[in-house]
Amino acid sequence: MVRLQLPIVAEEQAIMEAIYYNSVVIICGETGSGKTTQVPQFLYEAGYGSKESPGVRAGVIGVTEPRRVAAVSMSKRVAQEMALPTSVVSYQIRYEGNVTEKTAIKFMTDGVLLREVEQDFLLSKYSVIIIDEAHERSVFTDIMIGLLSRIVPLREKKEMPLKLVIMSATLKIDEFTENKLLFPTAPVVINVESRQYSVTVHFNRRTPNDYVNESFRKVCKIHRTLPAGGILVFVTGQREVEHLCRKLRRQFPSKFGQTSATAISRKMKHKKRHVKRSIVKVNLDDYSTEPTIPLRPDSLDDGEIADVECSSESEESDNGLLEGDGDLPLHVLPLYSLLPSDKQAKVFKVPPTGYRLCVIATNVAETSITIPHVKYVVDSGMVKQKVYDNVTGISTFRVTWTSKASANQRAGRAGRTDAGHCYRLFSSSVFQHHFPEFARAEISGRPVDDLILQMKSMGITVVENFPFPTPPKDEAIKAAEQLLVNLGALKEEKTSSGSVQRIVTSLGLVMAKFPVSPRCAKMLTLGHQNGCLPYIIALVAALSVKELFMDSNLPTSTSADMSEEQHQERQYSLRKRWAGQGGAELLGDLMVLLRAVGACEYSGNSEKFCSENGIRYKAMSEVRRLRLQLTNAVNGVVESSFLCVNPKMVPPSLEQARILRQIVLAGCSDHVARRIPVDTVNERGIKKAQIGYECLLTDDVVFIHPTTVLFRLKPDFVVFQELFETSKLYMRNLCAVEPDWLSVLSPHLCSYSKPLEQPPPDYDTQTGTVKCYMTSTFGKRCWCLSAQRLDFPEGLDKFKWFARFLLEGKVLPKLSKFVPLLLSKPSTMIKTWSKLHKRTETLLVALVQRNVNCYKQLKLELESNEEYLLTEYLVWVPKDTHSEVRHMWPPM
Incomplete structure (x- = not known):
């Protein structure tokens, strides 16, 4: 493994050399290095896109993003930076896209590329695949990396090489470089340890209990005291976003119509000059939302004085302060995944003249997208995660500490377009001891039934042997396979070694x-x-x-x-x-x-x-x-x-x-x-x-x-x-x-009694099968269900009852004319002593040997052999009827 640590001036050459001489390259570095936009441009200029170059096979450069909004925005940004039309730099997401025959750089979500693998396993039209933001580790990301680890050497053997570039600012490298099942030969790792702009990180002295209220207070202080620059606040969910937006809008109401935009602009310029002259320190653990003397950005650093209590007032106590100064305009916008796309797009637009942009966001703004003009980040340090029980499937939303890697990503949002500051609403001690190093991979914390079905349909029979960067838990795989068996998507078959293997059925292929x-x-x-x-x-x-x-x-x-x-x-x-x-x-x-x-x-x-x-x-x-x-x-x-x-x-x-x-x-x-x-x-x-x-x-x-x-x-x-x-x-x-439906529609979860004697079994002429009444219990709790008319359970008794109904002329109506002439009663077939009669044993053996216990199977046998059951039936009727029986056989 080669691990390069590079100065910014040497990045482009080193990256291009690493990609040219190696099939798999991992590029990692701090947020803000801009590799998401630069690497596709480097590759395009080197001839990997639509241009031909000596020793390079031209093809499409595919770039995957974990979010749809990122795929769209990155496509537009790269096209603009390269001065190329959208027909050349395109995007494709689940429902839309602008891909053309001229497309050379294609941005897409992981799921789109996975669907393309199902159609063309070798991804023949691509020359380079770039997996961006790999640290988010969605299920599709893990599957694609596992598949590509096998596709790349296959393409190499066919002399149509494919380059794989994995990019992330905060990737857990060991899961890729030390995973021999994934990459037998460790890939090249290029470490880019430089930002475009510096970001100063500030911790709170003490961690507050109410991080939403603390976020409000911090934004108020930043807006009233620090130089111009947008503010980005990270909270956990939609309700917190909307709640914080309402509070800030009440505190800093819009003044358009009361004060001209020009006047507001002059006031902001005056404020900037005043900031440069007034430099004092304040304790941000004991500040109010009232206007105060303007400060420098570093004066908002709360230090690490452990014995100072952090103030955390309630919303009601803050409301008494909301009547203070309101002439400082703030352009407050929400950003979360459920927000309509047109409202999401507002955060990328220039705020009104004289207004400071303030975006209240969930972790959707953590990676892949760049919000212009953001200079200050306020990080609550919290994230709302959906936690699944792998066995029961019960989901719970829990607000927990985010990872250190995610916190660094959030801080990097302040250094995308200019030097910035990140204010963390927690202490460095909490960050050091309570934050996990990396976020948990999605595949290890959710049901994987859809994933297992897709893999089985692609011919990956033994899922446990698949080269996952982080494999799902064994109980999750077993629960998923059992569910798919219950749904009829998988069936169990014994291998030559005697082990049981679950393979996809024709129904499962349709479901996939x-x-x-x-x-x-x-x-x-x-x-x-x-x-x-x-x-x-x-x-x-x-x-x-x-x-x-x-x-x-x-x-x-x-x-x-x-x-x-x-x-x-x-x-x-x-x-x-x-x-x-x-x-x-x-x-x-x-x-x-x-x-x-x-x-x-x-x-x-x-x-x-x-x-x-x-x-x-x-x-x-x-x-x-x-x-x-x-x-x-x-x-x-x-x-x-x-x-x-x-x-x-x-x-x-x-x-x-x-x-x-x-x-x-x-x-x-x-x-x-x-x-x-x-x-x-x-x-x-x-x-x-x-x-x-x-x-x-x-x-x-x-x-x-x-x-x-x-x-x-x-x-x-x-x-x-x-x-x-x-x-x-x-x-x-x-x-x-209805409870009566359970035994009919969910037989795999029912435990049935023996067929009831009353009502007795009967023959269903519509389905051509033997029916009976059985009571049952449902599931592991053994809920008792009433008796239902169901198919007779498989076994010898089913053949006996079918033989009886055959002799009674219910299966083949042409035989009904001979019923009064039978030498033994048809009911003899179901008696415990039926073996004492040779004719009953002969008929039963003939049915069992050909597995005939329904009309459909009987019809198939008679069509292939017209004399099937003739000899066995003749012993049941008098000899003077044998010629008539032979003449009308088969009695279909």
């Missing part, structure tokens, strides 16, 4: 073609019944997009003053209006999603309609695009379907709603919950007013959320899409199901 979770893919494969496929496509699209509804359709100021109970009641009323009445209501939250999608399409998908009805316009736009994508995918799988997206899709009928519930149950059979019986409520320590449910995933009691349309109905059995934990374990996206 749909870009959704395996559960939703199973629903799509079953959706053709009774004209339900358009509804299933719309439903799957809505389920695949998170947070379709807003927290409230009331104005923000009104919503903020509502109690939690009032807020939940408002949400319940909104969803109840969408759900409908009667049988449609039993489809629950899924009917709400269907009606919302249909009504939004009917209105032309207008932003006004979404706002008035509590729907996120950005989420609904994504549903619309995914609905179109799934429709095309279904048409590609089933060529005769000829589906189209109906903009005026009417709500499903009652019968269709019932079938939709059954289809959802078939896809989520392990997500069934049963209401706890009233007589055992007290034993479980639950209040009768809060009737809970028990499910198969956890021993804890789960509840229907108060905003769910089934909250007051409380059906006996429900199926849910997801469990999430807040103050309790709640089920999300529910619909009611």
Whole structure:
């Protein structure tokens, strides 16, 4: 392994030499080095793009980004810096792109490249693949790196070399250079230890309890005392972003219309001159939000005096200060993933004249994007992560410390366009001892059923042998494979060594073609019944997009003053209006999603309609695009379907709603919950007013959320899409199901009794199979289910009953005329002493040897051998009928 540490002037030459002489190169360095834009430009000029150069094979330079917004923005930035049209420097994300035949540099998300691997494993049209921001370690990133570690040597053998460049500012290098399964020969590592601009980091003396309020106070101090420059604040989620934006806007209201922009500009210039003259130190652990003497940036450094208590006032105490000076204008903008794209784009625009830009963001602003004019970063040090239980699949949102690597990324945002400062709202001691070095790879903290299905469909049978940079946990792989077996996507086969191997089925190959979770893919494969496929496509699209509804359709100021109970009641009323009445209501939250999608399409998908009805316009736009994508995918799988997206899709009928519930149950059979019986409520320590449910995933009691349309109905059995934990374990996206469906649609989770004697087994002429009644228990909790008419279980008794119905003329009606003439009663076949009669034993052996216990198999045997069963049947009838029997055989 070669590890180079370079001065800035030698970077370009060293990077180009490393890429030219090596197949795999890792480029790492501090945030702000600008390699994301420079490396593609270096490669293009060296002939790796659309130009030919001696010894270099021309092809497309592919650059992957972990986020869509990064792929789009980086494409535009590189095109602008290189003075090339977008037809040459292009992007491709899930739903859109501007790629042309002239494209030489292509920015895309990891998932787009993974789909291309499925179509062309060798990625023949690419000469270089650049994996950017590899430290974010999304599932797709890990899979792509593993695949590319095998594609690169294959391309080398075929004399069509492919270069792999892995770039990150804060990558955990050891997982790549010391992983012999991933890279047998350690790749070249180039360390770039220089920023474009310096960033000074300041720690708090003590770590506050209320980091949101502390962020507000710090922004106020920066804005009133420090020279011009944008402010970027990192908090954990949308609610914190909106809350902080409201506070800052009240503190620094817009003055356009009261004071001219020119006057504001003059005031800001005067403020800058005043800053240069006034240099004093203050204690930022004891400051107010009132205006004070302007300071230098380094005077906001709180030092490391451990015995000084950090002030952390409540929002109510701050409100008394909000009536102070308000003539300092601040342009406050939010930035989070669920924000509409047009509002996200506002942070990249120049703020109004005389205004200071202040962006309140989640970790979406941590990497890949550059917000102009940011000079000050305020870092809360916190991040909201979705934590999964690998076995149960229960998800919990937890606010935890971010990693040291992520904190350094955040600090680097202040040095992208000028020298800056980062103010960390925690002490250096907390940073040193409580922050992990690197963020956990996504693949080690989420279910991997979709990942396993994709890999199996690509021919990767033994997942454990795949060269993951960080392999998923064994229990996660086992849980994913078991789920896929239950869904019918995988089947178990024994190898020559005697071990059991799970391979993909034909159903699994079809499911893998749909870009959704395996559960939703199973629903799509079953959706053709009774004209339900358009509804299933719309439903799957809505389920695949998170947070379709807003927290409230009331104005923000009104919503903020509502109690939690009032807020939940408002949400319940909104969803109840969408759900409908009667049988449609039993489809629950899924009917709400269907009606919302249909009504939004009917209105032309207008932003006004979404706002008035509590729907996120950005989420609904994504549903619309995914609905179109799934429709095309279904048409590609089933060529005769000829589906189209109906903009005026009417709500499903009652019968269709019932079938939709059954289809959802078939896809989520392990997500069934049963209401706890009233007589055992007290034993479980639950209040009768809060009737809970028990499910198969956890021993804890789960509840229907108060905003769910089934909250007051409380059906006996429900199926849910997801469990999430807040103050309790709640089920999300529910619909009611009938207990009689469980044994029919989820046989793999049922334990059946022996066939009941009463009612006795019978022959189903429509299916041509032997049916019987059996009681069953469902799941590990052994919920007792009533007797159901099901297929007779496989075994010798099934052959006996089939033989009886054959002799009775129920299987082949032409034989019914001989029933009165039979030498023994057909019921003899099922007697315990049937072996005492030679004719019963002969007929039974003939059926067992050819595995004939249904009409379909019998028909196949008679078509291939017209005299099949003739000899065995003749011993059952008198000799004077033998000629007639021979003449009409086979009796089809």
